[in-house]
Amino acid sequence: MKHVNKYLSLALALVLCLSLAACGESNEDYGDDGSDYNLYGVPDSFEGLVKDSEQMANLYIYGGAWTGEDGGTLIVANNDEGDEVRFALYDAGEELTASGFIQFVPDYDYDYFYNEHDGVAYRSWFDEVGALYVAELGTFTKVTGDAPGENTGDIDFEMMAGIWYLDAEADARSILVFDENGGWELLERPGGDGDPTTVDSGTIELAPEDAEEMYLAVSDLYDQVVYEFTLLDHDTVRWGSEFEFYQKMA
Structure with a gap:
């Protein structure tokens, strides 16, 4: 009986040691800067990413210009072919430092920025306020528009944000969605009564004439496609050349 108790005590001590060791290593599961909970040890970078047009990132999420913390x-x-989401990174002196494509990697469940300059793919993620992190390349804040300096102005995107229905009908054949970051999406129902499907999306700019409450919805999906719209009041929009009226209902 004494021998049994002795071995049982040794076994319990071994289990306790292993548990303490596991607790001591748990911090390695988090991102280097602590801003991302990388619980599965996903690599921040790796070489040899094979381009796959079926796995390209969502342009609606990344499209436009971003300002880096270092001024880049x-x-x-x-x-041009529409089958790649491309990126170009410039430093504060406007020198190109990285460029390539953005692709979803199913094995890691993250989008990666593949830099064609060094052959390395870098993991990306967003924090709770929408800042974009790209491992080793930097942290970026969205600038509304497709190029630096575009779409700037006093636009109250938070006031504009919401779901707008054509003719204020809940089952409208056409729906507009504006987000708090200056993005927009146009959805239509196939045949007028199907489930809403996205037909276009992009970013919002002030009209060049700076007309009061007039804006431009610039398409990210189609070249040289721009919709004019006017805020008539806080919950009514006049959209496009057909002067269709949308009411915000959510």
């Missing part, structure tokens, strides 16, 4: 600028847009 990140530009994201589709290529």
Whole structure:
């Protein structure tokens, strides 16, 4: 019986040691800067990413211009063929420092920025306030528009944000969605009564004439496609050349 108790005590001590060791290593599961809970040990970077047009990142999430904490600028847009989401990173002196494509990697469940300059893919993520982190490349804040300096102005995107229905009908054939960061999305129901499907999306700019409450919805999906719209009041929009009226209901 004494031998049994002795071995049982040793076994319990071993379990306790292993538990303490596991607790001591748990911090390695988090990102280097502590801003991202990387619980599965996903690599911040790796070499050999194979381009796959079926896994390209969502342009609606990344498209436009971003300002880096170091004063640099990140530009994201589709290529001419429309089958790649491309990025270009410039330093504060406007020198190109990295460029390539953004692609979702299913094995890691993250989007990666593949830098064609060094052949390395860098993991990306967003924090709770919408800042974009790209491992080793920097931290970026969205500048509304497709290039530095565009779409600037006194636009109250938070007031504009919401879901707008054509003719104030809940089952409207056409729906507009504005977000708090200056993005927009146009949805339509196939045949007028199907589930809403996105047909266009992009970013909002002030009209060049700086007309009061007049804006431009610039498409990210189609070249040289721009919709004019006017805020008639806090919950009514006159949209496009057909002067259709949308009411904010959510």
